[in-house]
Amino acid sequence: MQADFFQLKQFVISVFTAIGCSDADAELAADVLVSADARGIDSHGVARLAGYVRLFDHGRLNTKPNIKILHESPSTALLDGDRGLGLVVAPKAMEIACEKAAIAGTGWVAVQNSNHFGIAGYHAIKAVPQQMIGWAMTHAAPLVTPTFSKEKLLGTNPIAVAIPAKEEPAFLADFASTAVAYGKLEILQRKGLDTPDGWVQDKDGNPCNDAFAIKNGGALLPLGGDREHGSHKGYGLGAVVDILSGVLSGANFGPWVPPFATAGFMQAGETVGNGTGHFLGAMRVDAFRPTDDFLQDMDTWIRRFRCAEAVEGKQVLIPGDPERLLEIERKRDGIPLLEPVVADLSALATRFHLDFKLD
């Protein structure tokens, strides 16, 4: 089934409005969410809309947040998301980071008391039109074991870095600090297939190939897979993202990061901070080098890598290439939706008395 990008976005806006978001917030949140679908990161798109509504139902989501700066310095700020949608809080944080960078050269914003912010890349790339390098990271509920651990203590903790170029499209690295995203396990589950080696471990910490490993007490592995292949590096990276997003912001951290859309974590004694956290940043290029020199060199970098001699049948890609090309295609041709997602969206349409139709 296919949905038109703009109709789908309009529907998402209506749902966010129905749970109490302002028109501007609903528009912004919908843009973040449907952009994930357009860019092929379907796990973070409208498939999650029902989850955000569940957050609201559980009293964990404030649709009229008073997002405010708790503390600041010339190049930093600590932001209280007031339990708002991360989809709305993170763009606000990025705006502040860019404002700081315009004056101080760089701007860095730690966010507490937020919720899931969608795809990291959406936020990082907002810095690019201002000739800034954008950074976005967030922690997430624990699905990942540190090297040698049986316990899940980290989320898939993604990091995105967006870098402007001159004639070439911007460079956008946006990746989880795990071998694979959880969404890849779900695809194998639906197909009844095993995972390759190096993606998951079982409840005793042994390597396994069970696509249902997490449901069976196992875990996702850090990028690298095992110690021999550098899993301590993926663990280190995920830990840095957790500490900047959670400890530096005064949010929860590690195993205490609240799950995306259940009520569980609200029990007394189970938190060590305020909600979910993020960390966003902007670095003004000309705080280092003349902008045009930098942009020209970025074009050289990108062209040299893109034309690298490739292994047979492949092409060397620039980080961000696949998602950018898919976005053009899906905005033009429509966004494919899986049956369970359509069912979720239809249920939301019924509940809120909205129209939901597919092409």
Place this chain on the structure above:
Amino acid sequence: MQADFFQLKQFVISVFTAIGCSDADAELAADVLVSADARGIDSHGVARLAGYVRLFDHGRLNTKPNIKILHESPSTALLDGDRGLGLVVAPKAMEIACEKAAIAGTGWVAVQNSNHFGIAGYHAIKAVPQQMIGWAMTHAAPLVTPTFSKEKLLGTNPIAVAIPAKEEPAFLADFASTAVAYGKLEILQRKGLDTPDGWVQDKDGNPCNDAFAIKNGGALLPLGGDREHGSHKGYGLGAVVDILSGVLSGANFGPWVPPFATAGFMQAGETVGNGTGHFLGAMRVDAFRPTDDFLQDMDTWIRRFRCAEAVEGKQVLIPGDPERLLEIERKRDGIPLLEPVVADLSALATRFHLDFKLD
């Protein structure tokens, strides 16, 4: 063979002095280098001393550099290393980053026209006593292929992040963006062993287990190994390090990054910038949160992870633990040196009329 830490450092100081470094620079450079040995990163320690001298012999190293700020903003600076030792230039850059952070909240310094800076972690952790989070990264000569490439376009490009705690020792993640460091291949070469899967590829871009892969036209693989295990993430991370160290600084970048210690790159037309680059940063904790709250939470983070239920026979480690423990041991008991390293050091002793004796 074993060397006493302090005697070894004294010898290294004498060598740097002999090629023209000031006493202060020689002391600093020796501290960086011998600290690598003490921390077990032997590939980056005194094993490289002869390489630095070769740099000097080739006219690529200025032992009396005029290190200067070319451009700055409240939270940033661009530093010209004047072809000095990276071992001296990077500490200077870190000092500037911390000075900026003291006033502006954060400080970020891009460095051009430098040389190899030793271990990234040495520089990052310098921010910690000032209650700052330290960042250090550098690019290096191309040994690594982007995903799907036959050509080596990236270095092992390490990144280090040091984070202060209260009663616990500081967190220090310090890792290359590859599956393994080149030094691990050298160990296998000496033993005549093959590599595990996922470390290297051959000259046609096929996975292989040849410990001599690089000498035979092959390459190191990015962290993740292959596409199925997330090599595009290791590639993305290595690329970010290259761009911040090389493009943002106006140094060389990608395949143009000069080799550590040969004269080759000085040919006309083979450079796209000035020397080797680094990127260093400092974030003052209390520019975000009250320092004591943060440090207390870092202790909680560290203790929770360290006491995580481990797979049988293992313990969950905090990034930085193994190197910190080894440093205590080796400073007390001595630093083991391999025979070829001892031969190199003895040759330097002869050349510069110095004493070099082992315990």
